[in-house]
Amino acid sequence: SHSFAKSTANTTRRPRQLSVDYYAKSCPLVDQLVGSVTSQQFREAPVSGPATIRLFFHDCFVEGCDASVLITTRMGSKLTEKDAEDNKDLAVEAFDSIKKAKSLVESKCPGVVSCADILAIAARDFVHLVGGPYYQVKKGRWDGKFSIASRVHSNLPRVNSTVDELLQLFKSKGLTLEDLVVLSGAHTIGFAHCHHFLNRLYNNKGTKQPDPNIDTRLLKALKMSCPQVGGNSDIVAPFDVTTPFSFDSAYYGNLEAKLGLLASDQALFLDPRTRPLVQNLAKDKQKFFQLFAAAMDKMGSIGVKRGRRHGEKRKDCSMHMS
Ligand code: HEM
Ligand SMILES: [Ca+2]
Ligand SMILES: [Ca+2]
Numbered sequence: 001s002h003s004f005a006k007s008t009a010n011t012t013r014r015p016r017q018l019s020v021d022y023y024a025k026s027c028p029l030v031d032q033l034v035g036s037v038t039s040q041q042f043r044e045a046p047v048s049g050p051a052t053i054r055l056f057f058h059d060c061f062v063e064g065c066d067a068s069v070l071i072t073t074r075m076g077s078k079l080t081e082k083d084a085e086d087n088k089d090l091a092v093e094a095f096d097s098i099k100k101a102k103s104l105v106e107s108k109c110p111g112v113v114s115c116a117d118i119l120a121i122a123a124r125d126f127v128h129l130v131g132g133p134y135y136q137v138k139k140g141r142w143d144g145k146f147s148i149a150s151r152v153h154s155n156l157p158r159v160n161s162t163v164d165e166l167l168q169l170f171k172s173k174g175l176t177l178e179d180l181v182v183l184s185g186a187h188t189i190g191f192a193h194c195h196h197f198l199n200r201l202y203n204n205k206g207t208k209q210p211d212p213n214i215d216t217r218l219l220k221a222l223k224m225s226c227p228q229v230g231g232n233s234d235i236v237a238p239f240d241v242t243t244p245f246s247f248d249s250a251y252y253g254n255l256e257a258k259l260g261l262l263a264s265d266q267a268l269f270l271d272p273r274t275r276p277l278v279q280n281l282a283k284d285k286q287k288f289f290q291l292f293a294a295a296m297d298k299m300g301s302i303g304v305k306r307g308r309r310h311g312e313k314r315k316d317c318s319m320h321m322s
Pocket of ligand 3: 188189240242243244245246247248249250251
């Protein structure tokens, strides 16, 4: 019957189980250990917050949440994910945070906690440190044995992806339309380099005109920071022009006012399928926080590996074992 078919599909596709108390016996203080590093790192280098949240997203979307994004290319070997074009802007502070957390955890519980779990915990800590929700992180991920630069591009969204393409990509990861809108809310903090939105300012879709869906004052300001040619490639603009350093629902209100930075942000308001949710989240921060916590949990269980057949437990997060 229909319901039978549905339930078997569910059992075969159920992600390997993670649990909040996975390290209860082997490393009961893992959350506190990571927490002491993330809070110090946040005081010393606040950019670690947005950078680590983005690092977690880029890990989970490519080969699942398995710390594949942390592997560095060895001399004479093929490029790893970290060196793929789409990962060039991942800030070094994010990698530093994980490295420091891993070394503290290794000193107390050697060989026990995966880099993938440390990244998931650190991302949660930073969401909370920047003013977002606190939620329990389920653990039990193993680290991946592969990290291949050429696997990155097709598994990440592009700044000019259509809503259809975004929905399709998210669906391929087991995520819904709601997850797409809610997780994009991470852009309530952080910054983007000019090249990601330059076309919107000067030559939208080959028209030689700016994107009509940018507020004129924002357009003017962005053009000042980001000249069409010869600009400084280090210049960045805030995703959320109102509160770039705090985790709130201003991102969604901005979209209603044509203040989105990337085409993919603004598209969530322009598309009639996603607009109602944008409007709801704009006026309900509690709802945003609740849905964001749930969506991070869901994203954190993409492609999870368990056991030696498919995974490893690294000592140094940047190097495979053996
Ligand atoms: C939906 C499609 C998405 C696209 C096209 C996209 C694209 C981008 C781009 C181009 C940047 C700027 C990088 C730079 O110039 O340094 C960025 C930054 C960022 N992204 Fe996304 N992103 C998406 C979804 C997400 C999701 C789902 C998350 C996390 C849940 C996320 C978290 C972040 C954060 C926190 C930053 C700021 C990083 C920083 O300031 O260091 N993004 N994103
Ligand atoms: Ca990965
Ligand atoms: Ca904000």
